[in-house]
Amino acid sequence: MSRFPLDVLIDTFYLLPVKTLLRFRALSKSFCSLIDGPDFIKHHLEHSLSTKSRLILILKGLHLYTVDLDSLDKAIPFSEYPESIWGGTEVFGSCNGLLALSNSDQDFLLFNPSTRKLFKLPVEIIELPNDSCIRGFVFSGFGYDHVNDDYKVVRMVRFKQDEDDNIGWFSEYEVKVFSLKTNSWSRIKKLPNYLRFMFQFYFHLMHRRGYGVYACGVLHWVLPRRPELGVGNLIVAFDLVDEEFRVLPQPDYVKVDVWVMKEYGVKESWSKLFSIERSRSISSFRFLKPLAYSKGCGDGDGRDKILLDVNGEKLVWYDWKRKRLKTVRIKGAPDSFGTFLCVESLIPLIDEKKQQRQEKKRNHNRKKRDDFLSKGFKLVL
Amino acid sequence: MSKLGQAKRIIFLKTADGQLFEVDEPVAMEFEIVKSFFDENEDAADDTVVPLPNVSAEPLAGIIEFCKAHVEFRANGAAGKDEVKKFNAEYIKEKSNEQLKELILAANYLNIKEMLDFLTETIANRLKNKSVEYVRAFFGIENDFTPQEEEAVRKEYEWAFEGVDED
Structure with missing residues (x-):
């Protein structure tokens, strides 16, 4: 390549934005295959995640907007909308630079906003268990299965006896999982009993609480208290690796606190970050979503802040040590929004190598056929 | 490591173009290659000259300036603070691309992780919007x-x- 040490050069490339790297594919053949290579893509992503760099905030209002997390200055509408993304498109998940989008309960898409590549999932119909029941609320989620290096979409459909059936005594569930690697859906047969109580009308509809929260290879939904059924608060977890449901242990909280689980699945590892104090900026919150820590958080300089989405109406930086709040004003942001954190990544949505091989094979077969035909012609001549 | 207790030990380094540098021990020990030279030759005399056949005088002087400042920052507990960022920005501002490349080659050979991280970041920033x-x-x-x-x-x-x- 050059007398510049290759390992230093690659280390430098891990620091570059995705747009730059897509341009640098044109440097030479070896750079093109370096940047397209799975190892490079993986390390580039790991570097961004570990240094909290190249993070973007996605705002879903009437349109989709991106905001640079470092500056949080202005909301930029998605520049090149692929045709299948429009105002009604919902974001229901974000993982490793990929966004999971839905236009309806059967029209799902995966989109990498950094490479602008889009992948449409095959349509999977919702099968009604019997003719008399109707479709109820649909939960969805998206995440990464680190064991099989696969991205998965989960769709859970609750069925109702009729429109007024909001209790869920007899309701059935259909849970289906899509695997990007195999490009196919499969149905999960083993469903736990508590799943049938997992719906409370306003709770899941408001603030996009029906969308699974991804962490450590697992998707999570909150099953709110249903005193009339004797059900307490539960965190329902769906493991994307073994594709099974379980219940996540919770801390013993008393009021509205923000807790962090330091070691996944370990009840004792929950530690309280802060309690929500009454204050002017978040005195009347109905919904609070922690989005990100400030850069340099935890390095002891006392500036430990967390970015919060309050009611889907405003963003605030909360300094929990000094108990100070600062409202963030983003130019061009919609009045109400859903928030998703997304990292820039080169993660591809289709296996291009595999596609090229198939293409090559097709061309090869075509060539064989042409050769055969031309030979045949020669014989005739 | 100093045999004379409080006295500051000086390390002698000789560049490819024959120049001799006298460097304070803590600064020279930032260079992994110098550190392992003394680790491997424990009984080396105090006035041993360490040959650096792949580094010339100009980048070495630049590297010593950088490492000296960073050793002091760490001693003063200023690591990671704005002061360091300010120094780094000043340090690199006037360096040409050629000088930057020379520094990288030298820092890579001497194996100075902190400086390499800083230099690769500088290159990435200079190149990210380029054709x-x-x-x-x-x-x-x-x-x-x-x-x-x-x-x-x-x-x-x-x-x-x-x-x-x-x-």
Whole structure:
């Protein structure tokens, strides 16, 4: 390549934005295959995640907007909308630079906003268990299965006896999982009993609480208290690796606190970050979503802040040590929004190598056929 | 490590172009290659001259300046603070691309992790908005695409070629 040490050069490339790297594919053949290579893509992503760099905030209002997390200055509408993304498109998940989008309960898409590549999932119909029941609320989620290096979409459909059936005594569930690697859906047969109580009308509809929260290879939904059924608060977890449901242990909280689980699945590892104090900026919150820590958080300089989405109406930086709040004003942001954190990544949505091989094979077969035909012609001549 | 207790030990370094540098021990020990030289030769005399056949005087002087400042920052508990950022920005501001490359080659050979991290970050910042042609010249990359192949690669992500700085 050059007398510049290759390992230093690659280390430098891990620091570059995705747009730059897509341009640098044109440097030479070896750079093109370096940047397209799975190892490079993986390390580039790991570097961004570990240094909290190249993070973007996605705002879903009437349109989709991106905001640079470092500056949080202005909301930029998605520049090149692929045709299948429009105002009604919902974001229901974000993982490793990929966004999971839905236009309806059967029209799902995966989109990498950094490479602008889009992948449409095959349509999977919702099968009604019997003719008399109707479709109820649909939960969805998206995440990464680190064991099989696969991205998965989960769709859970609750069925109702009729429109007024909001209790869920007899309701059935259909849970289906899509695997990007195999490009196919499969149905999960083993469903736990508590799943049938997992719906409370306003709770899941408001603030996009029906969308699974991804962490450590697992998707999570909150099953709110249903005193009339004797059900307490539960965190329902769906493991994307073994594709099974379980219940996540919770801390013993008393009021509205923000807790962090330091070691996944370990009840004792929950530690309280802060309690929500009454204050002017978040005195009347109905919904609070922690989005990100400030850069340099935890390095002891006392500036430990967390970015919060309050009611889907405003963003605030909360300094929990000094108990100070600062409202963030983003130019061009919609009045109400859903928030998703997304990292820039080169993660591809289709296996291009595999596609090229198939293409090559097709061309090869075509060539064989042409050769055969031309030979045949020669014989005739 | 000093045999004379409180007295400051000086390390002697000799560059490829024959210049002798006298460097305070803590600064010289920032260079992994110098550190392992003394680890491997425990009974080396105090006035041993460490040969650096791959480094010339100019980048070495620059590297010593950088490491000296950073050793002091750490001693003063200023590591990671704005003061360090300010120093780094001043330090690199006047360096040309050629000087930057010389520094990288030397820092890579001497194996100084902190400085390498800083230099790669500087290069990444200088190159992120540059054109393909600029970057080829910067690293001395030979373009082995045919014009048709290059055209096809560029077409795949045409929008990534917009908004590029003038060379």
